[in-house]
Amino acid sequence: MVDHLNASRDPSSIPPRAGAREARRRSCGPPRRGTLGGVTQTLDDTRVGTETDPRLLVAPDRPWVTLVWDDPVNLMSYVSYVFRSYFGYSARESERLMMQVHTTGRAVVATGPREEMERHVEAMHDFGLWATVSKADE
Amino acid sequence: MIPFRRGRDGLKLTLPEHERALLADLVAQLVSVLEGGDPGDPAVARLLPSAYPDDEEAAAEFRRFTADDLTARKVANARRVLDDLGPPPTSRLDEAAQQSWLRTLTDLRLVLGSRLGVTDEGPAPTDDPQLLVMHDVFDWLGYLQESLVQALTG
Numbered sequence: 001m002v003d004h005l006n007a008s009r010d011p012s013s014i015p016p017r018a019g020a021r022e023a024r025r026r027s028c029g030p031p032r033r034g035t036l037g038g039v040t041q042t043l044d045d046t047r048v049g050t051e052t053d054p055r056l057l058v059a060p061d062r063p064w065v066t067l068v069w070d071d072p073v074n075l076m077s078y079v080s081y082v083f084r085s086y087f088g089y090s091a092r093e094s095e096r097l098m099m100q101v102h103t104t105g106r107a108v109v110a111t112g113p114r115e116e117m118e119r120h121v122e123a124m125h126d127f128g129l130w131a132t133v134s135k136a137d138e
Numbered sequence: 139m140i141p142f143r144r145g146r147d148g149l150k151l152t153l154p155e156h157e158r159a160l161l162a163d164l165v166a167q168l169v170s171v172l173e174g175g176d177p178g179d180p181a182v183a184r185l186l187p188s189a190y191p192d193d194e195e196a197a198a199e200f201r202r203f204t205a206d207d208l209t210a211r212k213v214a215n216a217r218r219v220l221d222d223l224g225p226p227p228t229s230r231l232d233e234a235a236q237q238s239w240l241r242t243l244t245d246l247r248l249v250l251g252s253r254l255g256v257t258d259e260g261p262a263p264t265d266d267p268q269l270l271v272m273h274d275v276f277d278w279l280g281y282l283q284e285s286l287v288q289a290l291t292g
Contacts (some may be wrong), residue, residue: 021281072258073251077287122204128244
């Protein structure tokens with residue numbers, strides 16, 4: 001998929017400093033085929049495959065994550081218990097994630113589609129853990 | 139006396155009467171904090187934290203879809219604990235009750251932790267005798283919570 005998307009992309013055809021959001025907006029409008037001659041047509045055609053649906057680009061490469069953050073109140077044993085009972089991690093893995101939260105300030109406890117991560121975050125808030133959603137690598 | 143012990147049919151709860159009364163008083167206050175739902179209250183903000191700290195729009199949308207349900211569940215958990223505390227007190231906690239107790243003790247400690255300015259070093263230092271009593275209460279709730287987690291996992 002990535003290869004297919006990149007294949008037709010000629011770096012020189014992308015206007016300098018045009019952000020992804022702007023490119024996306026422009027590509028959503030009616031096709032301006034032929035308005036400025038052949039060059040414009042080529043630009044638009046190229047963008048259709050790469051910019052129309054940003055989720056096509058984001059989803060496979062950069063999934064969403066559920067982060068759990070360290071807080072000064074929750075007990076280590078409780079945080080471990082939550083990871084074990086809710087996510088079904090082994091005692092060892094739960095302990096490892098809990099220690100990562102405790103020593104580094106946060107840990108990724110789940111990765112996947114955004115809606116699923118939001119469900120996890122809501123469940124963590126139900127348990128009283130401090131959890132957030134973000135894109136992987138952010 | 140160990141507050142929570144694993145038994146054949148659930149957990150056995152053993153709390154002296156004055157501790158039950160204190161806990162019931164605190165849980166009733168937790169219910170009013172939750173039902174008050176003042177978003178400017180730091181304790182409420184900790185109970186319903188932002189899911190998207192760097193994206194106000196997404197955070198507001200998440201809140202719109204989850205805050206009412208989360209609050210209702212937290213209140214229901216707290217009411218279950220109040221029921222169990224009695225009178226008459228319950229001495230057996232089934233699985234649903236165990237989960238309500240776990241979450242309510244957590245929520246209570248989060249609210250109290252927020253009021254007492256708890257950091258990694260513990261509660262903010264104070265000379266106020268009333269606050270010092272609450273430091274002890276905070277520690278005691280931690281002891282209860284630890285006992286419950288141990289009974290569930292040990």
